[in-house]
Amino acid sequence: MEALLATYLKPLVMTAVIILLFPLIAGYITLAERKVLADFQVRLGLMRVGPYGFLQPIADAVKLLLKEDIVPSAADRWIFWLAPVLSTVTALTAFSVLPLGPNLQVADVNIGLLVILSLSSVGILGTILGGWASNSHYSLLGSLRSAAQMVSYEVAMGFAIVSGLMVAGTLSMQGIVKAQFDRQIWFAFSNYGLMFIPFVTYSIAAVAETNRAPFDLPEAESELVAGFHTEYSGFRWALYFLAEYANMFVVSSIAVTLFLGGWLRPFANIEALRHPLDFAFPAGLFGLIGVGCAIGMRRRTVAVDKGIMAVLAMAMLGAAAAFLVPMINAAIIGPFWFLFKVSVILYCFIWYRGTFPRFRYDQLMRVGWKYMIPIGMGALIVNGLVLLKAR
Amino acid sequence: MKKFLRAVFLVDLIEGLWVTFRNQKPSLIYTEQYPAERPKVAERYRGAPRLNINPDNGETLCIACNLCALACPERLIVVTSERNEETRRKELTTFTYDTSRCMFCGLCEDACPVDALELTQDFELATYTREGQIWDRQMLEEGPRPTQYTH
Amino acid sequence: MPDVTFLDANELVLNMGPQHPSTHGVLRVILKLDGEKVLGCECVIGYLHRGVEKIAENRTWMQFAPYVDRMDYVAAVSNGLGYCLAVEKLMSVEAPPRAQAVRVILTELNRITSHLLWLGTHALDIGAITPVFYCFREREEALKIFENYCGARLTTHAFRIGGLQYETYDTFEKEVLAFCDMFPAKVDEYEELLTGNRIWLGRTRGVGILTAEDCKDFGVTGPVLRASGVEWDLRKAQPYSGYEKYDFAIPTGRNGDTFDRYIVRIQEMRQSLRIIRQAVEGLPTGPIMGKVPKVMKPPVGECYVSIEAPKGELGYFVVSDNSTQPYRVRVRPPSFVNLQALDRMCRGSLIADVVAIIGTIDIVLGEVDR
Numbered sequence: 004m005e006a007l008l009a010t011y012l013k014p015l016v017m018t019a020v021i022i023l024l025f026p027l028i029a030g031y032i033t034l035a036e037r038k039v040l041a042d043f044q045v046r047l048g049l050m051r052v053g054p055y056g057f058l059q060p061i062a063d064a065v066k067l068l069l070k071e072d073i074v075p076s077a078a079d080r081w082i083f084w085l086a087p088v089l090s091t092v093t094a095l096t097a098f099s100v101l102p103l104g105p106n107l108q109v110a111d112v113n114i115g116l117l118v119i120l121s122l123s124s125v126g127i128l129g130t131i132l133g134g135w136a137s138n139s140h141y142s143l144l145g146s147l148r149s150a151a152q153m154v155s156y157e158v159a160m161g162f163a164i165v166s167g168l169m170v171a172g173t174l175s176m177q178g179i180v181k182a183q184f185d186r187q188i189w190f191a192f193s194n195y196g197l198m199f200i201p202f203v204t205y206s207i208a209a210v211a212e213t214n215r216a217p218f219d220l221p222e223a224e225s226e227l228v229a230g231f232h233t234e235y236s237g238f239r240w241a242l243y244f245l246a247e248y249a250n251m252f253v254v255s256s257i258a259v260t261l262f263l264g265g266w267l268r269p270f271a272n273i274e275a276l277r278h279p280l281d282f283a284f285p286a287g288l289f290g291l292i293g294v295g296c297a298i299g300m301r302r303r304t305v306a307v308d309k310g311i312m313a314v315l316a317m318a319m320l321g322a323a324a325a326f327l328v329p330m331i332n333a334a335i336i337g338p339f340w341f342l343f344k345v346s347v348i349l350y351c352f353i354w355y356r357g358t359f360p361r362f363r364y365d366q367l368m369r370v371g372w373k374y375m376i377p378i379g380m381g382a383l384i385v386n387g388l389v390l391l392k393a394r
Numbered sequence: 395m396k397k398f399l400r401a402v403f404l405v406d407l408i409e410g411l412w413v414t415f416r417n418q419k420p421s422l423i424y425t426e427q428y429p430a431e432r433p434k435v436a437e438r439y440r441g442a443p444r445l446n447i448n449p450d451n452g453e454t455l456c457i458a459c460n461l462c463a464l465a466c467p468e469r470l471i472v473v474t475s476e477r478n479e480e481t482r483r484k485e486l487t488t489f490t491y492d493t494s495r496c497m498f499c500g501l502c503e504d505a506c507p508v509d510a511l512e513l514t515q516d517f518e519l520a521t522y523t524r525e526g527q528i529w530d531r532q533m534l535e536e537g538p539r540p541t542q543y544t545h
Numbered sequence: 546m547p548d549v550t551f552l553d554a555n556e557l558v559l560n561m562g563p564q565h566p567s568t569h570g571v572l573r574v575i576l577k578l579d580g581e582k583v584l585g586c587e588c589v590i591g592y593l594h595r596g597v598e599k600i601a602e603n604r605t606w607m608q609f610a611p612y613v614d615r616m617d618y619v620a621a622v623s624n625g626l627g628y629c630l631a632v633e634k635l636m637s638v639e640a641p642p643r644a645q646a647v648r649v650i651l652t653e654l655n656r657i658t659s660h661l662l663w664l665g666t667h668a669l670d671i672g673a674i675t676p677v678f679y680c681f682r683e684r685e686e687a688l689k690i691f692e693n694y695c696g697a698r699l700t701t702h703a704f705r706i707g708g709l710q711y712e713t714y715d716t717f718e719k720e721v722l723a724f725c726d727m728f729p730a731k732v733d734e735y736e737e738l739l740t741g742n743r744i745w746l747g748r749t750r751g752v753g754i755l756t757a758e759d760c761k762d763f764g765v766t767g768p769v770l771r772a773s774g775v776e777w778d779l780r781k782a783q784p785y786s787g788y789e790k791y792d793f794a795i796p797t798g799r800n801g802d803t804f805d806r807y808i809v810r811i812q813e814m815r816q817s818l819r820i821i822r823q824a825v826e827g828l829p830t831g832p833i834m835g836k837v838p839k840v841m842k843p844p845v846g847e848c849y850v851s852i853e854a855p856k857g858e859l860g861y862f863v864v865s866d867n868s869t870q871p872y873r874v875r876v877r878p879p880s881f882v883n884l885q886a887l888d889r890m891c892r893g894s895l896i897a898d899v900v901a902i903i904g905t906i907d908i909v910l911g912e913v914d915r
Binding site: 040043044045046140141144147148216217219220228356357358359360361362363364365366 | 565668
């Protein structure tokens with residue numbers, strides 16, 4: 004009975020939670036993105052819906068759900084319908100092997116990384132089909148670009164991942180994290196720092212793989228209007244959006260797992276740092292946010308806003324307190340570090356978007372094939388040799 | 395060599411990242427939250443028109459000379475007047491000003507010899523109908539009553 | 546003009562605009578493509594035509610002045626200056642020295658605002674979404690000076706025929722000098738963000754090359770011409786409004802590509818600051834309005850006056866039949882003439898370059914269509 008629970012019920016529950024919760028999380032990632040971009044651009048960003056725009060994602064979701072569903076008359080109806088579904092399903096499926104914490108995972112399959120890679124390859128199909136089925140020139144050009152881009156950057160990404168795998172010696176996501184614990188080092192810094200090169204190439208390829216700026220050619224707004232999803236609107240468009248953010252989350256998770264120690268805290272082997280990093284840091288972080296919310300609450304004038312801010316402040320302070328209770332701490336510290344690292348990487352994604360101009364199609368290909376892939380290959384060989392010598 | 399190292403370590407990109415990063419300071423935020431924060435409008439701002447009245451006796455300053463109507467490039471000012479037989483002076487009867495066609499060039503207030511017509515600092519001229527944009531004498535004298543947007 | 550009616554099986558016709566995020570308004574470009582490569586393009590204009598030149602014939606000389614602000618609405622002050630100078634020449638009056646100096650200050654400030662708007666939107670077209678906000682922040686400071694001076698920010702109607710309507714306000718000099726002090730550091734910031742950036746270089750170097758010969762053939766003027774290495778600036782070549790008194794350089798480029806045009810405009814902003822500083826420091830006192838009759842009736846005749854607007858040579862050809870209204874006003878808008886070169890610059894480039902090239906010409910559709 005117990006075994007049955009462990010094998011079936013827990014994964015099922017987690018799957019349901021992810022599917023139900025991630026759209027909301029994605030919404031709040033967009034909120035964070037808009038707020039952070041606003042920060043870079045010396046403006047305030049969302050301020051209207053809820054206090055400091057806090058309810059905006061919900062308003063957006065409702066708007067998208069209620070919008071008229073438009074299918075272009077010349078579109079291939081079935082494929083037009085299928086494409087965003089394909090993108091979303093593959094992106095969300097990839098979540099099943101992400102090790103959010105020591106025990107928090109839908110399935111610790113022994114080929115976890117391979118699953119994610121293959122799913123992301125299938126996910127490209129959603130983009131290509133969507134652009135093609137729209138029967139519009141802009142969409143077609145967008146999907147052509149995405150096909151070429153994703154295929155070439157998949158190779159670069161593959162080389163970087165293989166380097167990581169070589170050091171880890173396993174494809175299981177949990178195994179990779181454990182290997183970093185055993186090796187007492189995050190893989191980004193191992194091999195005398197040589198592994199940092201694959202980490203950098205992975206980071207760049209990951210940006211390209213998720214169609215984010217400066218590699219956002221498939222949806223280049225100023226050139227192709229909206230690229231492959233020009234003709235999509237309402238909920239179908241929301242699905243593409245969801246897929247994009249899910250993909251961002253997944254690639255960041257891979258980076259965290261493979262190179263940055265997954266759910267391990269920094270310096271996981273130094274016992275002396277356990278208390279400051281596992282207790283003081285998260286408690287302080289949430290405490291600060293809570294205090295910030297409380298100050299924000301006092302500045303608001305509308306009663307509803309005040310209420311929402313109060314609830315937020317309480318929740319944050321509550322979370323801070325929870326981190327101080329050893330038993331609860333043990334359960335949530337893993338996911339905390341994992342999500343913390345992921346959000347740092349997501350912040351960088353937004354940062355790039357706020358700073359860099361966009362590549363041109365041919366430059367993108369040149370960067371991919373002439374720099375990323377050779378560097379990835381070279382790093383693979385060098386790291387391999389170093390490992391061989393160490394053995 | 396220096397150039398090569400700069401290229402390898404992506405210095406140019408990192409410089410750009412640093413620019414955006416350092417602009418994150420909350421004190422640098424330039425946004426003005428319009429209905430809550432009112433912009434400070436310049437003294438010479440050319441906004442909503444106003445017909446000035448003499449504060450002493452409440453009579454209009456306008457002498458119905460029609461110069462503003464002649465100066466207006468859009469010909470949107472219509473002044474009518476009648477001759478008062480007692481004082482033998484022209485007196486203003488109606489004054490209409492079509493703000494929907496106005497481009498706020500300021501030529502009418504330049505033309506006014508008695509400073510009766512003036513473009514004020516009011517800038518909230520939105521109405522729900524086109525007719526609402528045509529201002530009559532009363533509206534011009536008392537000024538528009540804009541809806542106060544609080545939220 | 547590409548022959549878009551007979552298509553190869555490999556060719557694709559893409560209709561870009563008039564509703565497109567980066568055709569700067571309502572420009573429509575018909576692109577003939579081979580994959581992403583541009584084989585040719587054709588501009589379709591006229592979506593913003595308002596008949597400004599015809600309106601002129603039904604307005605008095607004075608009344609037409611606010612309309613010219615609405616052609617190149619990001620450089621309204623320059624437009625107004627050109628028109629005023631043309632009518633003044635027709636009537637053989639000259640603005641007094643103080644009026645001329647104030648005119649120079651405001652037009653140069655306007656050049657900066659125009660270039661700032663260009664820089665922001667051009668960077669946005671190329672995908673850098675942040676510079677536009679920084680540019681608008683600084684532009685706002687200059688617009689505040691306009692607002693304080695004449696009561697409007699964009700369509701200023703700042704000048705009158707014969708001089709100025711408004712005397713400068715109390716803190717005018719102080720505010721302008723404060724802007725001059727603040728601005729260079731901001732230009733450095735834009736440059737830090739863009740000039741050295743390898744992606745920016747990749748997107749602009751060697752893109753949309755226009756040789757000096759091409760420029761002369763097309764009649765291209767302004768920063769586009771200067772980026773091709775031709776040192777031609779009307780402020781130096783045929784000074785007007787007292788420009789001969791000021792010391793400034795004409796920045797030129799060498800290759801005539803998008804990057805050079807970017808650098809030329811950045812340098813021009815710095816040079817404008819120099820002019821403004823000199824003009825403010827040597828601001829003469831005296832009257833601001835020349836001897837102009839209330840009812841203007843210029844003698845029968847015609848004249849052409851051109852000035853260096855931010856986008857190039859802005860010319861006004863005015864004809865008078867000794868009545869209160871112009872007989873004919875013909876405008877030579879720089880954007881319209883410069884836009885002709887689009888096809889030459891686009892051929893053989895990629896779609897992404899077309900966007901960069903449209904941006905780099907710096908067109909304002911209000912001026913192209915009039």
